[in-house]
Amino acid sequence: MDLPLSGPLLRPGLLAAGVTDHELRRLRRTGGLAVLARGAYADPADPRLRRPEDRHALLVAAAVPRVAADAVVSHVSAAVLHGLPVWAIALDRVHTTRPRRTSAVRTGRLHVHTAPLRAEDVCEVGGVRATSVARTLADVARTSAFEQAVVVLDAALRRHLVTREELQAVLARMPRWPGVPAARRAVAFADPGADSPGESRSRVAMARLGVATPVLQWEVRSPGGVVLGTADFGWPEHGWAGEFDGLVKYGRTGQQAADVVVAEKRREDAMRTVLRGFTRWTWGELAAFAEVARRLPR
Structure with missing residues (x-):
């Protein structure tokens, strides 16, 4: 059976095409269909099944025809549609919001929130009605842990999808909503200088462990003013630089992995000639960052 890769396959459409129960x-x-949710399937060869965010986008597409007409995709589901990175936020349910006063509804695959929605809170993403970037971020920051919220906020600010002022304005319209104080703290902490989820998580870990506030994307210069390299984190007054060693930087377009590693080594060696210290850490060290923090300026 040939299956299309364009979107989720819903049971009514398959039955209409002559496929029997x-x-x-x-x-x-037999594994000829990948199950997204009850009555929603995908071709097992669909590459979008491999990445959690892409799989969730398929789940959203499968859910949209089944939700109420006044519902819009929201919270982490809207963040996924806006192309924002999410870290450690559950993607097992599709989140929608309805402008009603009734109680929220949560099932195995769907979480229907109820809250006021202004016209400016709603936009269209790929033909799907969803909350705007600012409203999405406010909702994610209200309902997620601080670290998870900072990851998505940093990315949105770095990509110029929203301003801090726009986020503060949305939160100002939610004075008594649950989670707003925590959301305000996350918005205040967010920084567009963080270049990846790993760097955002590093910032949170540093703050919690008393590391001195770093300069992000610090240009390290020679005594003559020549830029020797840009460090993810810098403490100019200490002559110290830090690097989150994520896999992303080893996948730059047009370069072989070995070439990138050599270039990174040369860049680091050049910076070390004028620095008092240089600390590098990996994704696996973020969960237990205390040992790394001891090697960074306090």
């Missing part, structure tokens, strides 16, 4: 059961049993 017996065939659907067989395909599910």
Whole structure:
């Protein structure tokens, strides 16, 4: 059976195309269909199934035809549609918001929030009605842990998708909503200088462990003013630089991995000639950052 890769496959559409329930059961049993949710499937070869955010976008597309007409995709589901990175936020449910006063509803695959929605809070992303970037970020920051909120806020600010003032204005319209004080703290802490989720998480870990506030994307210069390299984190008054050693920087377009590693080594060696110290850490060290923090300026 040839399956399209353009979107999720819904049971009514498959039945209309002549596929029987017996065939659907067989395909599910033999792995011929990947199950997204009840009555929603995808081709197992669809590359979007490999990445959690892309799989969630398929789940959103499968849910949209089934939700109420006044519902808009929101919270982390809207963040995914806006192309923002999410870290450690559950993607098992599609989140929507309805402008009603009724209680929220949560099922195995759907979380329907109820809250006021202004016209400026709603936009269209790829033909799907969703909350605006500013409203999405406010909702994510209200309902997620500080570290998770900072990851998505940093990315949105860095990409110029929203301003801090716009975020503060949205939160000002939610004075008594749950989670708003925490959201305000996350917005105040957010910084567009963080270049990746790993750098955002590093910032949070540093703040919690008493590391001195770093300069982000610090240009290290020679005594003559020549830029020797840009460090993820810098403490100019200490002559110290720090690097989050994420895999992203080893996948630059047009370069072989070995060439990138050599270039990174040369860049670091050049910076070390004028620095008192240089500390590098990896993704695996972020969860237990205390040892790294001891090697950074206090």
